[in-house]
Amino acid sequence: MTSQDDDIDRLIDELERAVFQRRTKEGVQLLLNLLQAMSLRRSPLGILPQAPAEDRRAAYTRIAAMISALICSPDFQIDLGQIDFLSGRKPMLEAIFELSGYEGPYHLLRYNGIRNADDSVTLRSNQVFVLSLFYSLDALPDSLIQGVLKLPPDQLLPLVVGWFTAPFVHHARGEANRSLLIENCHLIEGARPTPGIIQAMTSAWMHCSYADHAGKHRVKQSLNEVWRRLDQIGGLKGRSAPRRVVEHPTLLVAAERMTNGHAMLRSYAACWRQLKSKFRTVCMVSAGFATPEVAEELFDDVVYLEEGVNMKDIGARIVKMAPDIIYYPSLGMSEWTQMVANLRFSPIQVMTLGHPAPAMTDTIDYTLVQLGHGEAAHEFGAKVIERSAWGQFIPFDESLDFDFESTPFEDGRVHVAVNSSLMKLSPRFLNLCERIETEASRPVHFHFFASASGVMFDRIKQVFERRFRRFTLEPSRNYAAFLKTLKRCDVALAAFPFGNTNSTVDTCLLGVPTVAYFANEVLSIGDRDVMRMVGLPSWLVSDNDEDYFQTAMKLIHDDVARQAIVDQLKATDVKAKLFRPPRPEDETEFVDAFDWIYRNHEALQASSHHLLKVGEPIPA
Structure with missing residues (x-):
């Protein structure tokens, strides 16, 4: 066993001991510690990867049994901070029950509900809330989700973001439940969030785009309302410098990912490289999500955000910089970008589709899309600016040869x-x-x-x-x-x-x-x-x-x-x-698009048209 296996084995033992000895409060905290340890594992398999499959199933069953016992305990209590923690790890909670001998959380309804004469089960609202933490959308029965939709916003928010954090919905029932949440997402807008919900909020904001529903981006509109409330709680206030037109304006690139091999770099590095020719470019990125030599080659300056930096400090840095444009290459992968993007720190704010989905916030003035993507402009709340080129990619690794020999499978399949x-x-x-x-x-x-x-x-x-x-x-x-x-x-x-x-x-x-x-x-x-x-x-x-x-x-x-x-x-x-760029003019096409937006901002804003094309006359 590895030391990680030993830690998980020890935590399972401690959790069982606390539950059997009815030390419920300690048991809840030990469960949180166990989930944290399990989330740190990056091996292909889950818990105890060196053990036989039946031993791993037994371990999942032990954990699911202890969770069940905790919930059924008469002195079970869980505070909002602990709930926010669980909502950010909801995929793991769901998987524990599915992978256990219970094969799902269905027994929790029978243990906790009041059995009626017609064999139906009635739950109190606090029971609906707690039990739903452990149900996946695929397993969630209609009776329970109807109760969920009647919960107050403060309870509904962690459940909704937890379900959208869970990235894998594989059953038609799960997709139907996800659609029902989308259609009722406005119910979370009045929630009073705590900072502990930020991790789950970030994942939910991104993962709602994977739903199979025409209105899936409505979820972002509702989450944006909650983000603004979180901004207020954290003391983050937008402040924009006055609009000005200068020869070499400052463009702040608020980047979520800037690491070698990441899809963002593969898709956009060739475009970013152009920006220095007409702008003073400053990249702001979390230190853990950047390859320094790459970022420092692409931009004039790089501001690294260290782990633990507070939002007020990030906002103060941006205000001091007084950017003429803020550019979000993607939105959906980092907490700080979502919090900043819901405020105005620049007279012009632009995004591209690194995570290919709209932001649905009025603080983004333009979504800049590549040639042909304007046909999807109906999805976007902001004005859509269509470039004159498709763009180009860069290799994951320049040294790789894709012509290498690979032995085909020869099994008749x-x-x-x-x-x-x-x-x-x-x-x-x-x-x-x-x-x-x-x-x-x-x-x-x-x-x-x-x-x-x-x-x-x-x-x-x-x-x-x-x-x-x-x-x-x-x-x-x-x-x-x-x-x-x-x-x-x-x-x-x-x-x-x-x-x-x-x-x-x-x-x-x-x-x-x-x-x-x-x-x-x-x-x-x-x-x-x-x-x-x-x-x-x-x-x-x-x-x-x-x-x-x-x-x-x-x-x-x-x-x-x-x-x-x-x-x-x-x-x-x-x-x-x-x-390689298909046409000579594509060598500067991306920076030309930004320059065109910068020089024509007033006319673009005044236009009644939703979709506008770079270089073409701007209609009134």
């Missing part, structure tokens, strides 16, 4: 890669994968590259074991090892409705035929763009489930059609298509 992270694996997509396996006349073996680790790896594997006959849940690996395994696959499927971008860059570079989905929303356009850039035929991109299914089946059964795609990719200089 068609190996299908699903190189989409776990939050993108929607119930609708997983149902389609099951249909492919059932109806394919050739044996199919799925490889899920879900970027899952720890308890979530165990949980997803359990779900897949019940749904697929032949699959591999691939563990997280370094990029070169990931590519080697991915290249062995015959076909790749991009999940939907939230699609891929950089994952499809990878499959094109490797010569793996890919099926993609296009819906008229910005988060599903990336695959289509990449495949257009490399010249792949349009029939590989579908706009409905049935066409997607038929395209996947064609690539699985038609060796000639599949090989034609492989041969086309081999004959194409994919690196040149993706990593």
Whole structure:
């Protein structure tokens, strides 16, 4: 056993001892300590990874039993800070019960409810609140979610953000419950949050984009109301310098991720490099999420935020800087950016779609999108500015050769890669994968590259074991090892409705035929763009489930059609298509767009049009 295993074993023992001796208050704190220790694990498996599967199941069962006993204890109490902690770790809480011998939290209703004559169960509102902490959206019964929607905002907020923090919804019931929360998200707007909710709020703000519901971005509007209240509680106040037009304005880049290999760098580094030619660029980024040599090469100055810095200090630094423009390359991955973005610290505030979804706040003046993405402008609350180019990517690693030899599987199966992270694996997509396996006349073996680790790896594997006959849940690996395994696959499927971008860059570079989905929303356009850039035929991109299914089946059964795609990719200089600007003017296209916005801000704001295009006349 490792020292981490020893710590978890010890904490489980201590938790059991406290519960059996009815030291309930201590038991609650020990549970929080155990969850914290479990969340630090990054191995492919969850708790006790060196132990046999039955021993791990027994450990999950012990924890679930102790949670059940705590909740049923007559002196059970939990304070708001502890609840906020639990809401930020809700995926783990849910997984503990699913992976245990209980196979879900269903017994909690029977233990805590009042049994009626008709065999229904009645719960008090405080019981609804506590029990819901342990239910996933997939397991949540209608009777319980109806009670949840009647809770006061202060109790509803941690539950809602907890459910949106949980990134994996795999059942139609779960998607229906998620949709019901979206349609009632306004109920959280009156909540009086505590700072302890920030972690869960951040995850929920990002993860609501993965829901399969046309109105999913409404959740952000409601969360933004709560963010502003948190800003007030933390003493963070917006203050913007007066609008001015100068020759070399200051552009603050409020970056959430700036590390080598991250999708943000792969998608935007070539664009950011342009900005210094017309702006004084200052990058503000958390020290733990930046590769210093990269950030310092891209920008004139870099301000590193150290762990523990308070929001008032961040706000004071921005005010002192007096930026002419604040640019958010992405929104959704860091607490501080969401808190700052809901206030005004600059006369012009712009975002791009590093996390491809709108911010839904009136403090963002413009969302700058690449060519063709303006067709999804109807989703956005802010004005949408469409660039004149698609943009370009940079390699994950300049030294990697994508032409390396990779041994194919020779087992008579068609190996299908699903190189989409776990939050993108929607119930609708997983149902389609099951249909492919059932109806394919050739044996199919799925490889899920879900970027899952720890308890979530165990949980997803359990779900897949019940749904697929032949699959591999691939563990997280370094990029070169990931590519080697991915290249062995015959076909790749991009999940939907939230699609891929950089994952499809990878499959094109490797010569793996890919099926993609296009819906008229910005988060599903990336695959289509990449495949257009490399010249792949349009029939590989579908706009409905049935066409997607038929395209996947064609690539699985038609060796000639599949090989034609492989041969086309081999004959194409994919690196040149993706990593070099297609036109000379694209060398400055991104900075020209920012300069155009900066010089024409008043006219853009005065225009009644929602979608405007860089360089074109600005209509009144």
